[in-house]
Amino acid sequence: MSSDSTPADDRSAGKDDRSVMEAVAARTRALRKERGWSLDTLAGRAHVSKGMLVALENARSNPNLATLIRLCDAFGVPLTDLLQQPAAPLLQPTPPADQPVLWSGPDGGAGTLVTGANQPVGGELWHWRLAPGEEHHSEPHLAGTVELLHVRHGTLTVTVGGREAVLPAGHGLRMAGDRPHSYANRGTSAVEYTGVVLVPPNS
Numbered sequence: 031m032s033s034d035s036t037p038a039d040d041r042s043a044g045k046d047d048r049s050v051m052e053a054v055a056a057r058t059r060a061l062r063k064e065r066g067w068s069l070d071t072l073a074g075r076a077h078v079s080k081g082m083l084v085a086l087e088n089a090r091s092n093p094n095l096a097t098l099i100r101l102c103d104a105f106g107v108p109l110t111d112l113l114q115q116p117a118a119p120l121l122q123p124t125p126p127a128d129q130p131v132l133w134s135g136p137d138g139g140a141g142t143l144v145t146g147a148n149q150p151v152g153g154e155l156w157h158w159r160l161a162p163g164e165e166h167h168s169e170p171h172l173a174g175t176v177e178l179l180h181v182r183h184g185t186l187t188v189t190v191g192g193r194e195a196v197l198p199a200g201h202g203l204r205m206a207g208d209r210p211h212s213y214a215n216r217g218t219s220a221v222e223y224t225g226v227v228l229v230p231p232n233s
Contacts (some may be wrong), residue, residue: 036232045137045190053102053112053113054113058086061112067233069087075104076097076104078097091126095170097130099168100169102229105171106229107148108153108154108229109143110143111146124145128205129145129157135160139160139161139166143159152229154227155225156225158213158221158222159217159221160215160221160222163215164214165213166212166213167211168210168211170209171227172208173230174208175208175210175229176204176228178202178204178225179203179224180203180225181198181199182221182222182223182224184199184221185198185216186221187213187216188212188213188214189206190209191206191209207228217219
């Protein structure tokens with residue numbers, strides 16, 4: 031959790047990277063100031079370098095998904111909060127053009143943040159596609175985070191804390207999101223699945 035590098039298979043790759051960078055920059059500054067934290071304090075809590083935070087808050091850095099998750103865990107907010115997606119009380123459509131692709135695999139896979147909510151419990155709705163042979167590794171999220179998965183096409187292999195589950199199409203899964211985990215396509219056809227991340231309330 032000490033590296034700020036952007037691996038080739040885990041980078042922000044949205045339709046409009048600049049808008050994502052600006053949203054993250056503004057919201058990170060606002061959340062940090064709300065809490066009265068210095069850059070050094072946030073760097074320590076999020077396990078990223080101060081230099082990375084300076085670049086990020088000035089919209090000069092396009093953070094990868096791992097860095098975004100570290101920031102969310104430090105602030106105790108869902109990813110949609112960091113991206114400043116509004117939460118209307120009744121209906122809030124999110125057209126495809128407003129759904130950022132926050133993870134891109136080397137063979138065409140993608141992780142798309144569809145929508146989310148901040149209250150009463152933070153939640154993120156994701157659509158994932160893994161090409162044959164692709165695998166996505168995730169660091170532990172905030173303590174108490176729970177993930178729900180539903181496999182739509184193909185067979186998904188999920189590993190959490192050294193334990194593995196193989197999920198054919200139609201299967202669902204409830205899993206702990208606060209331990210190291212990974213999602214893999216070990217088959218010969220694409221895997222598509224829906225994931226929901228439930229973030230515990232910020233204390």
